Amino acid sequence: MTSSWKIDDEAVAAAFDLLKQASCVLLPTHQNVDADSLSSVLAIKLALQQFNIRAEVLVTDGEVPHSLEFLQDMGEVLLYGIDELPEYDLLLLADHSDRTRGGAFYRDDKSRTDGHIPIINIDHHVTNDRFGVINIIEPTAASTTEVLADVLAMWGTVLTREIAQCLLAGIYGDTLGLRTESTTARTLRTSADLVDNGGNPVPIVNALFRLKSKESVMLWRAALRGVQWTGDLIWTELKQKTFEEVGAQRSEAEGMVNFLVGTEGSRAAAILYETNTGWRVSMRSMTEDVDVARIATHFGGGGHPRAAGVQIEGDESAKVAFLEGVAEMIRPVQDVAEPTYVSEIVLD
Numbered sequence: 443m444t445s446s447w448k449i450d451d452e453a454v455a456a457a458f459d460l461l462k463q464a465s466c467v468l469l470p471t472h473q474n475v476d477a478d479s480l481s482s483v484l485a486i487k488l489a490l491q492q493f494n495i496r497a498e499v500l501v502t503d504g505e506v507p508h509s510l511e512f513l514q515d516m517g518e519v520l521l522y523g524i525d526e527l528p529e530y531d532l533l534l535l536a537d538h539s540d541r542t543r544g545g546a547f548y549r550d551d552k553s554r555t556d557g558h559i560p561i562i563n564i565d566h567h568v569t570n571d572r573f574g575v576i577n578i579i580e581p582t583a584a585s586t587t588e589v590l591a592d593v594l595a596m597w598g599t600v601l602t603r604e605i606a607q608c609l610l611a612g613i614y615g616d617t618l619g620l621r622t623e624s625t626t627a628r629t630l631r632t633s634a635d636l637v638d639n640g641g642n643p644v645p646i647v648n649a650l651f652r653l654k655s656k657e658s659v660m661l662w663r664a665a666l667r668g669v670q671w672t673g674d675l676i677w678t679e680l681k682q683k684t685f686e687e688v689g690a691q692r693s694e695a696e697g698m699v700n701f702l703v704g705t706e707g708s709r710a711a712a713i714l715y716e717t718n719t720g721w722r723v724s725m726r727s728m729t730e731d732v733d734v735a736r737i738a739t740h741f742g743g744g745g746h747p748r749a750a751g752v753q754i755e756g757d758e759s760a761k762v763a764f765l766e767g768v769a770e771m772i773r774p775v776q777d778v779a780e781p782t783y784v785s786e787i788v789l790d
C-alpha cells in the first residue's frame with residue numbers, strides 16, 4: 443500500500459509561529475487516553491522544550507492507565523481533577539476528532555474548547571471536523587504520532603531517544619503493533635527511522651500487548667461470558683459493577699473488541715461499556731465493505747473505517763435499538779441469488 447500524503451507545510455509553519463508566541467501551551471489527551479494520544483502530547487511537549495516553549499500535558503480522565511505507565515518516564519503529566527491547571531493561552535489538541543473529546547476537562551466547562559483560547563488541531567481521524575485555528579489533518583496516516591514525526595522534523599526538532607520512543611509507541615498503539623490495514627510502507631519506514639534514533643519496540647510491545655494484570659484476565663473472562671450476536675454483529679457488554687468486582691480499570695478491556703473482530707462469521711464487533719447514562723461503545727470491522735466510522739457517525743460518534751466509537755444514551759431499549767440498527771447497517775448487500783434447488787438424489 444502506498445501512502446502519498448504530504449504535510450501542509452504552511453499550516454506546520456503557522457502552528458510553530460503560534461506556539462512560539464504562547465506563554466504556556468496546554469496539551470490535553472483525549473478521553474479514554476490511549477498510546478497514540480498520550481505519546482503525541484508527550485512528544486510535542488519534549489519537542490517544544492527544545493525551543494524553550496512551556497507546555498503541559500493534561501490527562502483528561504485524571505488517571506494514566508496501567509498499560510501506559512511506561513510512557514510517564516518520558517515526562518511529567520498533569521492529572522485532571524487532581525493537579526492544578528496551569529494558566530495557558532494556547533491549546534494544542536492532538537488525536538482529537540472533534541472539540542468535545544477532552545473527557546472531564548471538556549465536560550466540566552465546555553467553553554474551554556470553544557475557541558476563545560486558540561486551538562491547534564493535529565490529527566488523523568477521517569471524521570475530524572477541522573475545529574482549530576490551524577488544522578493539520580492526515581486521514582490516511584496510521585496514527586497522530588505518524589503525522590507528528592513529520593511535523594516535529596519540520597519544526598527542526600532534534601529527534602532524541604525519548605521523542606523517538608513516544609512516536610514509536612503511538613504508532614504501535616494505533617496499528618496494534620504494525621498489524622492494521624492502516625499500516626503503510628511509510629508507517630514502516632517511519633518506525634524504522636524511529637528505531638534508528640533510539641526507539642525500542644520491546645517495552646512498547648510488552649506494555650501494550652503482552653503484559654496484563656490478573657484483574658484484566660478476570661475482566662476478559664466476564665466479557666467473554668457475555669458474548670452475544672445481533673445479526674452479524676458480535677458484541678459483549680461490561681457493567682460498571684463488573685469493573686468494581688474484579689478491580690479492573692476501564693482501559694483493561696480495550697483489547698477485547700480487537701479480539702472479537704477476528705471471529706469468523708462476524709462482520710463487525712462491538713464492546714459496550716455501561717455508563718451512568720447509557721453505554722460507551724467501541725466498534726471494529728475487518729470487512730472491506732463495513733465502515734464503522736460511517737456507522738458511528740450515524741449514531742453521533744466518529745472514528746476510522748476499521749475502528750470507531752459512539753456514546754449511546756438511554757435505557758435497555760436504546761441499546762437494543764442501537765444493536766439492531768448496527769446489524770441492519772452491516773448486512774451484506776445480497777447478490778441476485780441463484781435459485782436453489784433441492785435435489786432428490788442423495789449422493790454419498
Ligand SMILES: [Mn+2]
Binds near residue numbers: 478566586616
Ligand atoms: Mn490515534
